[in-house]
Amino acid sequence: MRKAFTTLALAGVAMLAMATPALAHNVLISTDPGKDASLEAGPARITLTFDAPVQGGDINQVAVVGPGNTQWAEGSVEVNSNVVTAPLRPLGPAGVYTVGYRILSADGHAVTGEYKFTLTRAGTGTPASATAATGASRQGDSGGVPVWVWIAGAVVLLVIGLTVALRTGGGKAK
Incomplete structure (x- = not known):
């Protein structure tokens, strides 16, 4: 059980380490x-x-x-x-x-x-x-990483952490 909590804690720390502050576009x-x-x-x-x-x-x-x-x-x-x-x-x-x-x-x-x-x-x-003439009228978005990429990464880390925790936590404590 201790291994499961350790694994989950490490997965949580990894997710927080990847988090970036929410920034808004200029207005x-x-x-x-x-x-x-x-x-x-x-x-x-x-x-x-x-x-x-x-x-x-x-x-x-x-x-x-x-x-x-x-x-x-x-x-x-x-x-x-x-x-x-x-x-x-x-x-x-x-x-x-x-x-x-x-x-x-x-x-x-x-x-x-x-x-x-x-x-x-x-x-x-x-x-x-x-x-x-310059191309300011060419509209588009570039730069930065879309939010969905960060969310997908966090979900993948969570799934990996849970999988490892469940596989290693199945043994009986001695």
Whole structure:
């Protein structure tokens, strides 16, 4: 019986050792320009503020698509703790502009999203060439290990521990 308890205790310790803290993906808490804002002049940059620091790296992307599916983001994205900034070309035609983003969350997962704002007066800018546009609009998830893998691992360890305990605990104590 003592062997069974020892085996179960070891299996429990192994499961706890594999456990990782629950981490939540970053959440967008504010934007500049704001969601659904109407602007008379185009902004010089897009600023996205998240609830937790954003990891640096090339995965952080911002794309701005205007009327006629034209690209307006220009240059590389800058990350400063929880604030992501992307420079823009001077905007052109009046209309709805969609800001798409993809950032590397504090927990290592990619977070994507989009919002819109409207330019009410046409600007004088010209769009970026198609090859200069970044892929922030490509939505997907990468990085990190899915939760189900950890759960499956814990179940396997528990089954192994119980099997060993039952097989070794069958003898009579002397």
